[in-house]
Amino acid sequence: MRTFFLFAALILGSITIHASETDTYDFSWLDPDKKVYVLQNRKFRKVNKFHINAGYGFTTSGAFVDATSLQGRIGYFFKEEIGFEFIYAMNSGKENETASSVRNSGVSSGSVPFRRIVNNYMGGMVLWSPFYSKINTFNKIIYMDWIFGLGLAKIEEENNRKELELSSDKTLTTETHTGLMWNAGAKFYLDERWSIRLDLTTIHYQAKEAKANNPADIWYTNYDLALSLSASF
Numbered sequence: 001m002r003t004f005f006l007f008a009a010l011i012l013g014s015i016t017i018h019a020s021e022t023d024t025y026d027f028s029w030l031d032p033d034k035k036v037y038v039l040q041n042r043k044f045r046k047v048n049k050f051h052i053n054a055g056y057g058f059t060t061s062g063a064f065v066d067a068t069s070l071q072g073r074i075g076y077f078f079k080e081e082i083g084f085e086f087i088y089a090m091n092s093g094k095e096n097e098t099a100s101s102v103r104n105s106g107v108s109s110g111s112v113p114f115r116r117i118v119n120n121y122m123g124g125m126v127l128w129s130p131f132y133s134k135i136n137t138f139n140k141i142i143y144m145d146w147i148f149g150l151g152l153a154k155i156e157e158e159n160n161r162k163e164l165e166l167s168s169d170k171t172l173t174t175e176t177h178t179g180l181m182w183n184a185g186a187k188f189y190l191d192e193r194w195s196i197r198l199d200l201t202t203i204h205y206q207a208k209e210a211k212a213n214n215p216a217d218i219w220y221t222n223y224d225l226a227l228s229l230s231a232s233f
Helices: 002-013 097-103 161-165
Strands: 024-026 035-037 049-059 065-077 082-095 116-137 140-159 173-189 194-208 217-232
Touching: 049 082, 049 194, 065 116, 065 217, 116 173, 116 194, 116 217, 140 194
Parallel strands: none
Antiparallel strands: 024 035, 049 065, 049 217, 065 082, 082 116, 116 140, 140 173, 173 194, 194 217
């Protein structure tokens, strides 16, 4: 009897259970596809696919400016987790109520709000997509990828430096800068081709500080939050 149990233990110990991406379970009450995939599975793939995005959002940086952003993106994933992307954005901004309050404060000194309004920027990033998620909402499975990017961008902006130096001069100064760009996004799949992306795009660049005399170069940051429609092919 002891020999039988020893033999059975050896047989059972030699069996290895694998859970591959193709393994599925019949769980029809939960998944509209009538299957629940194991954790390793990605239902929608990015590898060897191009994507084109068109989106609209707003700028969240700049105390004296309200601005919007119209974005276009094109990219490619040569691995499921690694790809690249190019972005071009046209921004439109104007002084907000905070700037108007400063101008109308009645204080003769320091009553000119210094602001930078981004006109456009373009750049390229390496993309990294290490995580994906499945969300069950009202018996509807939502598939999504987390996407992070890092690269360089060229940004063009207008500022009122001349007004700061001489309040009677309202001429705007146009400047161009090269900066570090990073992106954090979430991609929500509608089907194999179409998806929706929510992206926070950030550019750090150096420019002259808001001083009339001997301004030094300091770091500025532009944040754009945008929602876009994406097509993959």
